[in-house]
Amino acid sequence: MNLQPGIQKIKKAFQVSADVPMKQYTRFKVGGPADLLALPENRQELLAILAAAKNASVPVTVVGGGSNLLVSDQGIRGLVVVTTHLTSEIRSEKETDNSILVCADAGERLSAVCRYTVTHGLTGLEFCAGIPGTIGGAVMMNAGTASQGICKKIQYLDILDLDTLTVKILKKQDLVFTYRRVELDNHLILRIGLALTAGDPKIVQQRFAANVKHKQTTQPMHLPSAGCFFKNPDPKSSAGKLIQDAGFKGAFCGDARVSDLHANYIVNCGSATCQDILALKTRIQKAVFDRYGIMLETEVKITENGGKTDE
Numbered sequence: 001m002n003l004q005p006g007i008q009k010i011k012k013a014f015q016v017s018a019d020v021p022m023k024q025y026t027r028f029k030v031g032g033p034a035d036l037l038a039l040p041e042n043r044q045e046l047l048a049i050l051a052a053a054k055n056a057s058v059p060v061t062v063v064g065g066g067s068n069l070l071v072s073d074q075g076i077r078g079l080v081v082v083t084t085h086l087t088s089e090i091r092s093e094k095e096t097d098n099s100i101l102v103c104a105d106a107g108e109r110l111s112a113v114c115r116y117t118v119t120h121g122l123t124g125l126e127f128c129a130g131i132p133g134t135i136g137g138a139v140m141m142n143a144g145t146a147s148q149g150i151c152k153k154i155q156y157l158d159i160l161d162l163d164t165l166t167v168k169i170l171k172k173q174d175l176v177f178t179y180r181r182v183e184l185d186n187h188l189i190l191r192i193g194l195a196l197t198a199g200d201p202k203i204v205q206q207r208f209a210a211n212v213k214h215k216q217t218t219q220p221m222h223l224p225s226a227g228c229f230f231k232n233p234d235p236k237s238s239a240g241k242l243i244q245d246a247g248f249k250g251a252f253c254g255d256a257r258v259s260d261l262h263a264n265y266i267v268n269c270g271s272a273t274c275q276d277i278l279a280l281k282t283r284i285q286k287a288v289f290d291r292y293g294i295m296l297e298t299e300v301k302i303t304e305n306g307g308k309t310d311e
């Protein structure tokens, strides 16, 4: 389908950028141009541009902090909506003596929400220490550690149905979360309510600091990547260990390299392309499958066909 007439219409009517290299919007620093990219600053702007895209049959891709994304070298067809300007003051309110509801807009950095909990002495998000990206992306990915995900803390979500462009509020009991996933296909998360607990600010601060330190010493946080590339096949076996035992630490393809520090990280050592990373991914999958009979699935979201993110 020729998207050009719709793209030109949106370009004329909205403040959008054209042919934007997605490597500027991903932590991997990889990805070709998005036809159009918008950074809406509030719900009104967001809804207006989504309505225009819908009317013009232009596909929409939602991007948060881009810390779990691998974008194709061919880029993304249609409109990319980046949520990082969809922010407002983080707020909290007391629910019971001990339970505090913390509310944030989806584009807020997870690190900012974590900082808020430290400042206000709220416990429950310490396991998120050091995870990059937005709070909306964290919910969409059910981000966390091997043993816990952010889903456990969710009280409610405001979500936008991308088909009907209607807003709904979902309570925690309406949500289905699994490992690194929430069942919300074709929805954009707008706002998040987290149920946290009042704690000792000093202890909260110490736990955050310890978790950040552990992350920095065990994972290559300083190099461009998308975090753990593959999902752990089950709670008892780690993808990183399987990749390491298959002899892949330090393996490379172009500038894409399996980290020496943590074998489940593929890092971009300079000018890796998506093609380099996918070639390395395929070699790792084959080696682990040949050795253990396990087909590793990607945790990273890969955009290969424009418009939609696939695994």
Ligand SMILES: Cc1cc2nc3c(=O)[nH]c(=O)nc-3n(C[C@H](O)[C@H](O)[C@H](O)COP(=O)(O)OP(=O)(O)OC[C@H]3O[C@@H](n4cnc5c(N)ncnc54)[C@H](O)[C@@H]3O)c2cc1C
Pocket: 027, 061, 062, 063, 064, 065, 066, 067, 068, 069, 083, 106, 107, 130, 131, 132, 133, 134, 135, 136, 137, 138, 139, 140, 141, 142, 143, 144, 145, 187, 188, 189, 190, 220, 221, 225, 226, 227, 228, 301, 309
């Ligand atoms: C150095 C490093 C360390 C990491 N460590 C961890 C870790 O310890 N644990 C962990 O779980 N992850 C980790 N990650 C992965 C990543 O940080 C998380 O998955 C993060 O929560 C993704 O948030 P984001 O805003 O960057 O999402 P993006 O990468 O922008 O998007 C991820 C997916 O969510 C969708 N999405 C984003 N925002 C919204 C929204 N508002 N509404 C609907 N859909 C949305 C996108 O379409 C995409 O499919 C790490 C990544 C890096 C680079």
